[in-house]
Amino acid sequence: MARMKLIDEQEATRAKSQQLNIGTGRKAINTFPAFLDLVRRQLQTDYRDEDITSEGLRIFSTLDPQVQWALERSLQKRLNEIETEHGSARGKLEGAGVVTSVQGGEVLALAGGRDPGFAGFNRALDASRQVGSLLKPAVYLTALEHPDRYTLATLLDDSPLTWKARNGTVWAPQNYDRQNHGMVPMYLALAHSYNVSTARLGLDLGLDAVIHTLRRLGVERKLNPYPSLLLGATEMTPFEVTRMYETYASGGFVTPLRAITAVLSADNEPLQRYPLNVHAAIKPEYAQLINTAMMYVVRIGTGQAIYRVLPANRNVAGKTGTTDDLRDSWFAGFTGDRLGVVWVGRDDNKPTGLTGATGALKVWRDVFASFQDSSWMQTVTEGMENHWIDPATGLLADSSCPDAVQLPFITGSAPVQYAPCASGATLPPAVDWFKELFR
Amino acid sequence: MSVLRFRAGLLWPALLLLLQGCAPAYYSPREPRLPPPVVEQGTQPPVTQPAQVPPASVITPEPLPAQRPQSPAVVALLDTAERQANSGDLESAAASLERAIGIDGRNPVLWYHLATVRLAQGNAKEAEQLARKSTSLAPGNSVQQARNWELIARARQAQDDIRGAAAAEQRARDLAGR
Numbered sequence: 001m002a003r004m005k006l007i008d009e010q011e012a013t014r015a016k017s018q019q020l021n022i023g024t025g026r027k028a029i030n031t032f033p034a035f036l037d038l039v040r041r042q043l044q045t046d047y048r049d050e051d052i053t054s055e056g057l058r059i060f061s062t063l064d065p066q067v068q069w070a071l072e073r074s075l076q077k078r079l080n081e082i083e084t085e086h087g088s089a090r091g092k093l094e095g096a097g098v099v100t101s102v103q104g105g106e107v108l109a110l111a112g113g114r115d116p117g118f119a120g121f122n123r124a125l126d127a128s129r130q131v132g133s134l135l136k137p138a139v140y141l142t143a144l145e146h147p148d149r150y151t152l153a154t155l156l157d158d159s160p161l162t163w164k165a166r167n168g169t170v171w172a173p174q175n176y177d178r179q180n181h182g183m184v185p186m187y188l189a190l191a192h193s194y195n196v197s198t199a200r201l202g203l204d205l206g207l208d209a210v211i212h213t214l215r216r217l218g219v220e221r222k223l224n225p226y227p228s229l230l231l232g233a234t235e236m237t238p239f240e241v242t243r244m245y246e247t248y249a250s251g252g253f254v255t256p257l258r259a260i261t262a263v264l265s266a267d268n269e270p271l272q273r274y275p276l277n278v279h280a281a282i283k284p285e286y287a288q289l290i291n292t293a294m295m296y297v298v299r300i301g302t303g304q305a306i307y308r309v310l311p312a313n314r315n316v317a318g319k320t321g322t323t324d325d326l327r328d329s330w331f332a333g334f335t336g337d338r339l340g341v342v343w344v345g346r347d348d349n350k351p352t353g354l355t356g357a358t359g360a361l362k363v364w365r366d367v368f369a370s371f372q373d374s375s376w377m378q379t380v381t382e383g384m385e386n387h388w389i390d391p392a393t394g395l396l397a398d399s400s401c402p403d404a405v406q407l408p409f410i411t412g413s414a415p416v417q418y419a420p421c422a423s424g425a426t427l428p429p430a431v432d433w434f435k436e437l438f439r
Numbered sequence: 440m441s442v443l444r445f446r447a448g449l450l451w452p453a454l455l456l457l458l459q460g461c462a463p464a465y466y467s468p469r470e471p472r473l474p475p476p477v478v479e480q481g482t483q484p485p486v487t488q489p490a491q492v493p494p495a496s497v498i499t500p501e502p503l504p505a506q507r508p509q510s511p512a513v514v515a516l517l518d519t520a521e522r523q524a525n526s527g528d529l530e531s532a533a534a535s536l537e538r539a540i541g542i543d544g545r546n547p548v549l550w551y552h553l554a555t556v557r558l559a560q561g562n563a564k565e566a567e568q569l570a571r572k573s574t575s576l577a578p579g580n581s582v583q584q585a586r587n588w589e590l591i592a593r594a595r596q597a598q599d600d601i602r603g604a605a606a607a608e609q610r611a612r613d614l615a616g617r
Contacts, residue, residue, distance in 0.1 A: 062541075101544055253568075276553070277565055280572070379545075
């Protein structure tokens with residue numbers, strides 16, 4: 001630059017003496033550097049560098065500053081609090097998050113780390129981390145796509161499991177609480193995130209079938225067909241996880257996540273649109289079954305701390321994720337309007353002492369408490385019916401059964417037998433919510 | 440490094456201007472910012488509540504999207520899209536509909552109109568997917584579902600899928616007869 005007379009000799013000397021600072025990032029002058037990073041990457045798939053850098057392109061993004069601020073604030077506040085509570089080293093904990101619109105796939109907010117002004121490593125896009133139990137819904141969905149064999153009430157075997165590979169290696173997954181839980185209906189096994197019953201279910205279905213489901217959900221990266229995949233021993237970035245959960249949240253439609261809607265020239269000539277496209281990947285009925293199970297995760301399972309803050313009448317569907325030795329803490333969840341995915345962990349991959357519920361869930365909850373979102377709800381009625389079920393047996397319940405729950409079924413797949421607790425007394429008919437509304 | 444710096448120097452101000460000038464940035468700077476979507480119910484519960492959660496069996500769903508009051512912004516965007524489509528500017532009409540979906544994504548009517556525009560643009564495959572999306576959001580609404588299946592029939596005809604088109608037409612007739 002000095003040779004081109006762009007800067008003088010003195011400035012050149014000073015510049016040469018400075019460190020490059022690669023990897024440590026720098027305080028960017030602009031706001032939202034992590035989100036802009038995504039915008040730049042999505043532009044670069046369609047524009048050459050010189051197009052982007054030429055002056056005057058007008059880029060219309062999907063950013064919602066209110067959501068972005070809420071996400072940044074929550075990440076900072078919660079990670080500070082957690083470090084104080086745990087008495088752990090300050091500043092070691094990191095996090096990332098993505099918030100999108102459930103139906104349109106618009107990226108509303110993206111945080112690449114704890115410090116929102118930091119324009120360096122973007123964890124939302126580049127930190128590949130083990131996903132743990134976030135993968136489990138794909139195993140259950142694979143099963144639920146065979147309503148002749150599996151329903152949300154089907155009992156799964158959670159007794160100890162030892163699986164031998166052909167080469168002699170033994171795999172014996174354990175539950176987080178180190179207990180086994182006998183026979184558990186499917187919706188409860190997911191709600192409590194039991195590893196053993198999930199692993200057994202996945203092995204029965206076959207790894208290829210589960211991988212096929214993950215592909216349909218929009219997972220593109222390489223997946224190793226090892227049994228540990230069933231419990232999430234595979235890495236994804238928070239953005240990739242968001243893509244997968246967007247398919248659940250949108251009722252089975254793969255919806256590309258867009259940060260840009262249009263690019264105009266300096267004189268407002270439209271250059272390029274980034275249109276909204278969807279692709280039906282999972283039948284809406286099956287999406288509804290797995291989303292109902294994820295609603296129970298939040299109502300009665302590992303995600304129930306959500307309702308310490310969110311109003312009880314707001315339905316949320318979601319899943320916690322915790323990896324070995326508490327290295328990664330995840331929460332992915334959606335309302336009727338928005339999907340959020342949060343990751344908390346350390347850059348050096350050391351244990352954090354956090355589960356999905358004690359780390360990422362708290363950040364997610366803060367963010368979503370600031371919204372007035374509508375509830376996640378069932379949207380399919382044709383070909384489906386609701387029944388009262390006794391969780392202990394997975395059979396039909398009546399009002400003598402104290403713990404009866406209402407579950408949706410593909411028509412004709414529900415159990416026909418009554419549970420022992422049933423005495424013939426009648427429960428209010430399982431409401432077909434939407435037909436009721438149309439009366 | 441100088442190349443990188445050069446890039447950053449020009450790109451970021453361009454982005455920054457847009458992002459700050461018209462937040463949320465998908466609104467055109469020449470138009471006033473749209474009002475937020477209408478809140479569905481008159482009173483919203485307080486954000487913080489005690490840790491009491493009702494048993495899952497008594498969860499009550501909210502009204503269907505079709506029964507929600509339509510936000511004035513969505514109505515205005517629908518009008519705009521119709522005007523644009525009628526004047527032959529299909530791409531702008533699609534953009535308006537996408538903005539409306541950004542506000543009220545669970546409204547099956549918006550997805551149906553977007554499917555119609557895509558079909559008119561000759562994009563039959565996408566049109567069918569969008570019509571299916573509309574159907575998935577219109578439970579119990581046989582009128583909307585019949586419309587979607589009619590559109591799917593036309594989309595399949597456009598792709599020379601004669602048998603598929605006939606099947607879709609039959610479904611539309613069955614639904615219309617309900």
